[in-house]
């Protein structure tokens with residue numbers, strides 16, 4: 001059981017469940033040096049193995065020189081680790097059901113216990129406030145820092161017209177939150193459709209959010225997802 005193995009499993013888990021596809025990435029902070037983190041070289045998540053994991057400093061420069069292509073958006077990870085000392089894992093995804101909530105005035109709300117963390121408040125990052133006419137990608141440290149400021153102390157932020165970023169104290173929380181953010185967005189759309197403009201939807205109240213969030217570590221699901229992912233990797237060899 002190593003951190004790198006858990007990181008590789010995270011790529012496979014999120015790809016398997018459609019939270020990331022050919023794009024999207026996961027990183028984890030180094031246990032040895034909090035000013036370093038691990039992220040794959042530029043590769044589709046389903047292909048990532050331990051050999052593809054590189055170490056980066058918090059300016060998102062690879063620690064070991066090489067000429068492998070890197071994710072253009074690696075600054076998302078480094079800049080969040082700089083601003084959030086308690087965060088040890090970051091997921092960037094284009095999770096489809098979440099996108100509509102980043103482009104409308106309809107906020108994501110806590111509707112489902114597995115994603116009660118939504119009740120803490122999920123901000124939306126507007127890239128135009130930092131750079132007009134961008135291609136939406138977080139290609140520079142400046143854009144990464146602006147995204148980290150939008151995220152603030154929250155567990156996730158939507159990125160308008162692009163995707164989202166989800167963080168946690170460890171990989172299992174960052175991965176679990178990413179999985180259930182997608183599910184919860186879909187459930188909210190379904191509830192809004194059923195309720196229609198006049199129907200009532202009962203959201204979590206503040207006390208329910210407060211009671212649910214600290215307890216939810218996704219441990220049982222993580223053990224299952226991880227076991228299945230590692231079995232699939234083993235079968236490929």
Ligand code: MN
Nearest residue numbers: 024073162163
């Ligand atoms: Mn992206």
